[in-house]
Amino acid sequence: MRKEKTLNNERTAGSVRFGFSRRQLCIPYGVFLLCFVIIPLVLIVVYAFRGNDGGFTLDNFVKFFSSTTTISTLIISVLLALATTIVCVIIAYPLAYILARSNLNRGGTLLMLFIVPMWINFVLRAMAMKDLLTLTGIFGINNYLNVIIGMVYDYVPFMILPIYTVLTKMDKSLVEASLDLGASPLKTFTKVTLPLSMPGIASGITMVFMPTMTCYVISDTFGNGLITIIGKLIDEQFTAFSNWNFGSAMAMILLAIMLISMWVTGSFKSEDTRGANL
Amino acid sequence: MSKITNEKLIELVDLTKEFEDGMRAVDNVNLYVRRGEFVTFLGPSGCGKTTTLRMIAGFDTPTSGKIFLNGQDISNLPPNKRPINTVFQRYALFPHYNVFDNVAFGLKLKKIKVTYQDKNGKEFERVEKLSKKVIVEKVEKALKMVDLEGFEKRSISTLSGGQQQRVAIARALVNEPEILLLDEPLGALDLKMRKDMQLELKEMHKKLGITFIYVTHDQEEALTMSDTIVVMKDGVIQQVGSPTDIYNEPKNSFVADFIGESNIFSGTMVDDKKVKFIGTTFDCVDDFAKNEKVDVVVRPEDIFLMDEDKGQVKGKIISSIFKGMHYEMVMLVGKTEVVIQDTIERKVGEKVSIIIKPNDIHIMAKEFSSNKYDGYITKKNTVCFGDGEFDCDVTQLYPGSFLDEEGYLITAEGDKIDLTDVDVTVEVGLKDIEISDDAELGGAVGNIVSIIYKGDHYQLIVRTDEEEEDFVVDTEYTWNENDRVSVIIPSEKIKLALKQETKR
Structure with missing residues (x-):
């Protein structure tokens, strides 16, 4: 009780000293949000529904869905992102599992080795990887394969980290309890460890799937200029063709796809308590 | 039972x-x-x-x-x-299953041998999983046993600690x-x-x-x-x-101290079934050799408080605390404190006496009457034992001997002996060891791993780090467990004995 009181005193003393209320302190963040999030979003919406003559129109959306180029680009982007995400899960899960269980990873040294590349500029990393692929001869096989390799290389740490965190936080006695009740180590994995690590996988998916849809630096670098993803298409509308209206419409469609994918993985997370049947 | x-x-x-x-x-x-x-x-x-x-x-x-x-x-x-099934300390219930699935976890994995008869009446065995009906029946029975009927569909996180505990017990017991x-x-x-x-x-x-x-x-x-x-x-x-x-009948003072409140006194057997402690001889029922040093355990509730002059031992009440069921009082006899539980309160300062019945006096062989170690003599005529090095009087090994300027031992017969690396047994009494906060002062350093109050003094064990040697120390001073202390032994208190005949 007494401690609480002094804390409260400190708090009031603090606000008296600076002369700001909590509400006043929120103002800079409100301004920031307004300038860099809300206004740009509103602008995108406004542009998306505006025709070249400046009046309201749905033409931009009609154009998007009636053009085979844009639709096929969208489908390729989704498929590439999907493939990247799946490969990332396949690589990251066993690795995170080993890191979380292993004695080798005392103090997180081994984990650091996998995270440190994230600190290096990613264009630089992409170039290095491309050179490596050219050197080994893999680069000539298939442009799509190249892009997937490039994206997996760049995004796999984002998959490792959340899965690793979930696995290290998991109560070890749950695994013991499962073994104790007669489950084999494999059954224990499928019935206890895997379902309980689903939230980690879900946030890994959000962190990999969405950026890979738009990250055209990698598709440009690894695709020999032959693979266009939706992010590249939007960029071209703004830079090359100066068609801001069509570009904004595409950005809105992408936003909608992302919100849907977030909702799907998000419902995974809230269902983590019942995801046992997986 | x-x-x-x-x-x-x-x-x-x-x-x-x-x-x-x-x-x-x-x-x-x-x-x-x-x-x-x-x-x-x-x-x-x-x-x-x-x-x-x-x-x-x-x-x-x-x-x-x-x-x-x-x-x-x-x-x-x-x-x-x-x-074998386990109920875990923190229950370890599966958070992604509801109560039913938690309890059914083991049953769903279980495989049993079922005997069938084929057309010709021949019996054959098949390994099968339990049927859904059997599982439901068993889970319901188990939940009924722990008073959680109707909780099947509840999620684990909505249960109280006690309810989770019951689920954990049901989950283990359902597997029989x-x-x-x-x-x-x-x-x-x-x-x-x-x-x-x-x-x-x-x-x-x-x-x-x-x-x-x-x-x-x-x-x-x-x-x-x-x-x-x-x-x-x-x-x-x-x-x-x-x-x-x-x-x-605790076997040693650790058990006596750990199980319930108890007075532990140092005593001596003075005669057949007679033991002397807190300055008085009591009749007892345990048989020990005469003059043997023993630990005497008396439970506080087994001591009867009487008016002064009526009991076996006189003393003065120095503290009295109300504990609900009884008063817990401390009586001082000489320098020894005796804890007594009684329903009638005696005021602090009141002069009283006590009676202890022979049946209530539990005697145990004293665990440590002295510390014994294996050691060896160093070049400097010090002795190494118990993870440390101590000054000692090596001349006690040979009666009438003395040390010359070079550090060699000259026996009474005039023989010159080099004692370097000679193996010895070392004995140190419990009361001869002092301990100090200052790590530099003593010959060995360790942590206090156990403290047992023996009425008028504490018996503590100092354990060294490397070899985990124990020094058992009797002291009147209060120390805390895990205190880091150094062990000081005056050189004249270290008793040495040769392990074998020394080489000349």
């Missing part, structure tokens, strides 16, 4: 567990548990009771020694192959294990709930006839529930016995 058979269900033979850091959590434990018995491992934290339980469950493999279940060696059997292991299962519950659960567990044990092995540090819990208590300390079994045996 009549259900306990003489059949040894599980037997631990020379069981030892040493961890990677060299710590011996369980040290050469030998024990058997009979079918239907309620056995409790009791001891302070770090005494090895949980490690022993984990080895029985199969989560830890023993470093050496064996575990037999029904006569079969199961030491290296994985936990999922053992007919041969042994149920319980690792401090009531530790997280509040006092009232704990008392209720103690009785319920005891009731379940009686009804089901399953062998229970229970781990706790709560002596009252152990006394309430168990058929047999195993008291452990530092990985070693101190005593195995029924609650009444352990309470009334």
Whole structure:
């Protein structure tokens, strides 16, 4: 009780000293949000529904869905992102599992080795990887394969980290309890460890799937200029063709796809308590 | 309790567990548990009771020694192959399943042999999973047993601690294990709930006839529930016995101190069945050799307070605290404090006397009458033992001898002896050791690992770091467990004896 009181005193003393209320302190963040999030979003919406003559129109959306180029680009982007995400899960899960269980990873040294590349500029990393692929001869096989390799290389740490965190936080006695009740180590994995690590996988998916849809630096670098993803298409509308209206419409469609994918993985997370049947 | 058979269900033979850091959590434990018995491992934290339980469950493999279940060696059997189930300290319920699925977890994995008859009347066996109907029936029965009917669909996170506890018990018992292991299962519950659960567990044990092995540090819990208590300390079994045996006839002062309140006095056997302590000779029932130093245990509730002049020993009340059921008073006899529980209060300062009946005086062989070590003499005529180096008087090894300028020993006969690296046995009395906060002062440094109050002094054990040598020290000063101290022994108090004839 007494401690609480002094804390409260400190708090009031603090606000008296600076002369700001909590509400006043929120103002800079409100301004920031307004300038860099809300206004740009509103602008995108406004542009998306505006025709070249400046009046309201749905033409931009009609154009998007009636053009085979844009639709096929969208489908390729989704498929590439999907493939990247799946490969990332396949690589990251066993690795995170080993890191979380292993004695080798005392103090997180081994984990650091996998995270440190994230600190290096990613264009630089992409170039290095491309050179490596050219050197080994893999680069000539298939442009799509190249892009997937490039994206997996760049995004796999984002998959490792959340899965690793979930696995290290998991109560070890749950695994013991499962073994104790007669489950084999494999059954224990499928019935206890895997379902309980689903939230980690879900946030890994959000962190990999969405950026890979738009990250055209990698598709440009690894695709020999032959693979266009939706992010590249939007960029071209703004830079090359100066068609801001069509570009904004595409950005809105992408936003909608992302919100849907977030909702799907998000419902995974809230269902983590019942995801046992997986 | 009549259900306990003489059949040894599980037997631990020379069981030892040493961890990677060299710590011996369980040290050469030998024990058997009979079918239907309620056995409790009791001891302070770090005494090895949980490690022993984990080895029985199969989560830890023993470093050496064996575990037999029904006569079969199961030491290296994985936990999922053992007919043993565990109730975990923090329940370890699966958060992604509801109550029903948690309890049914083991049943769904179970495979049983079913005998069929084919057309020709020939019998054949098939291994099958339990049918859904059987599982539902069994789960419902188990939930009914723990008073959680109708909770099947509830999610684990909506349950209170007590309810989670019951689910954990149901989840283990539904598999009808041969042994149920319980690792401090009531530790997280509040006092009232704990008392209720103690009785319920005891009731379940009686009804089901399953062998229970229970781990706790709560002596009252152990006394309430168990058929047999195993008291452990530092990985070693101190005593195995029924609650009444352990309470009334503790084997050593550790057990006496750990189980309930007790007065522990240093005493001497003065005659056949007569023991002298707190300055008075009492009749007793235990037989020990005359003049043997002993520990005397008297429970506070076994001491009768009388007016002055009426009892055996006179003293003065120096403190009195109301404890609800009784008053706990401390009487001073000379320099020794005697704790007494009585329903009639005596005021502080009042002069009183006490009576102790022969039956209530429990005598135990004194654990340490002196410290004995193996050591050797160094070049500087100091002696190394007990993880340290101490100044000593080496001339005591040869009567009438003395040291010359070069440090050689000259015997009474005039022989010159080099004592370097000579092996000796060292003996130091408990009262001859002083301890100090200052690590530089003494010859060895260690931590206080145990403190037992002996009426007018404390008996503590200082354990050194490297070799884990123990110094048992009697002192009047108050120290705390885990205090880091150095051990000081005056050179004239170190008694040396040669191990073998020295080379000249």
